[in-house]
Structure formats: C-alpha cells, structure tokens
Amino acid sequence: MNLEARLSQIEARLAALELASRTPSNPSEGAFWALDYLRQTARPGGEVVFAGHAEVASGTWGWQWGLPVGSLLSVPWAEVAPSLAALAHPLRLEILRAVLNGKSSSQDLQHLVEVGTTGQLYHHLKELQSGGWLKAGKRGSYTVPPERVIPLLVILSAAGGEALAAQVKE
Numbered sequence: 532m533n534l535e536a537r538l539s540q541i542e543a544r545l546a547a548l549e550l551a552s553r554t555p556s557n558p559s560e561g562a563f564w565a566l567d568y569l570r571q572t573a574r575p576g577g578e579v580v581f582a583g584h585a586e587v588a589s590g591t592w593g594w595q596w597g598l599p600v601g602s603l604l605s606v607p608w609a610e611v612a613p614s615l616a617a618l619a620h621p622l623r624l625e626i627l628r629a630v631l632n633g634k635s636s637s638q639d640l641q642h643l644v645e646v647g648t649t650g651q652l653y654h655h656l657k658e659l660q661s662g663g664w665l666k667a668g669k670r671g672s673y674t675v676p677p678e679r680v681i682p683l684l685v686i687l688s689a690a691g692g693e694a695l696a697a698q699v700k701e
Contacts, residue, residue, distance in 0.1 A: 539606045543598050576601040583681035588633030589674055594681030617662025618686065622646065623655050627664060627683060630673055637671040 561567065569580060580597035618624060622645050629640060637652065646652045656673065659665040664683065665673045675683060688695065 536606070536610070539602060542602055574599050579603060581681070581685045583684055585680055585684060587631045587675075587680060589631070589635075589680075590677070592677050592680045594678065596682070614662045614664070617658045617664055618683075620655065620658075623659055623664075624687075626652075626655055626659060627675060630665065630675055631680070631683075635668070635672045635674060637673070640673070 565580075569578060577600040578597050579600060580595070582593075582595035584593045585591070618627075622643075625643055625645060626640055629643060634640060634643075637656070640646065640656070641649060641652055646655075656665060656667075660667060664675060664679055666676050668674055
C-alpha cells in the first residue's frame with residue numbers, strides 16, 4: 532500500500548475517533564436527531580457517518596464509523612471493488628444472512644436450497660473470505676468478523692432503500 536493510501540486511512544480513522552468523541556450523550560427527540568446533530572458538528576464539507584447495534588447469533592455488536600466527505604471523495608474507490616464484488620451475488624448474500632442467523636458450518640450452509648454443489652458453495656465461501664466478509668473457523672465453521680457485521684447491515688440497508696424498509700415493516 533502506498534504512502535498516500537496509508538495516510539488517507541489514518542486520516543479516516545482519526546476522523547472517526549474525533550466524531551465518536553463528539554457523539555451526544557442524550558440526543559434530542561425527532562426523526563432526524565442524528566442528522567440534526569451531524570449538521571451542528573460536522574466539519575466543513577460534511578461527514579458521512581454510520582453506526583449500529585446488532586444482536587445476531589454470534590453475539591451483540593456495536594459499531595460506529597465516520598469519514599469527512601472531502602477525504603472520502605479524494606481516495607481511490609477502486610481499492611474497495613473486491614470487497615463490494617464479493618457481495619454482488621444473491622447466493623453470497625444468502626450465505627451471509629444464514630451465518631448471521633447462526634448457520635455457521637459448511638454442512639448447514641450446504642443445505643441452503645440455492646447452493647448447488649459443494650464445489651459451488653466453497654467457491655462462494657472463498658470469495659466472501661477474500662472480500663473480508665467471512666472468516667473460516669474450526670471444523671468448517673464460518674463467522675462474519677465483528678467489525679464487518681454493522682457495515683454489512685448498513686450496505687444492505689442503503690442498497691435496499693425503501694423497498695427493503697417496506698418488507699421490514701410487514
């Protein structure tokens with residue numbers, strides 16, 4: 532990784548830490564309390580922040596991350612393409628959903644209807660591992676790394692938009 536990319540990553544991590552230190556202890560009421568707070572505290576040019584708290588089969592996870600918009604627009608996005616590409620298959624998304632719901636062994640995952648052959652399953656597992664979305668454990672078990680649980684759910688929420696939100700409300 533070149534010096535510029537490393538510096539960008541360090542700046543992003545510092546921005547996230549600074550943002551975390553400015554988080555309100557008692558947010559105001561209202562549908563846009565987070566956005567209202569961000570408007571008051573964001574750096575010039577704005578910030579993008581995501582956070583979440585999730586209780587899934589592997590545990591309870593909390594995560595918060597933020598980046599200044601200027602930094603986000605200045606770094607090369609091509610570096611994240613492999614991670615996003617790993618998510619760009621319906622079966623891989625189902626595998627991740629199954630793992631988050633407690634089906635962590637390759638035997639459990641093989642029973643997903645859409646999987647097909649064992650070779651196909653391992654191909655998709657390998658792609659998810661390469662993209663950083665899965666970690667292999669003991670005896671053919673898999674987990675979504677804790678630092679990826681909330682980002683995965685954020686990506687799905689953002690990509691699904693209102694259509695996904697409507698299904699959740701049903």
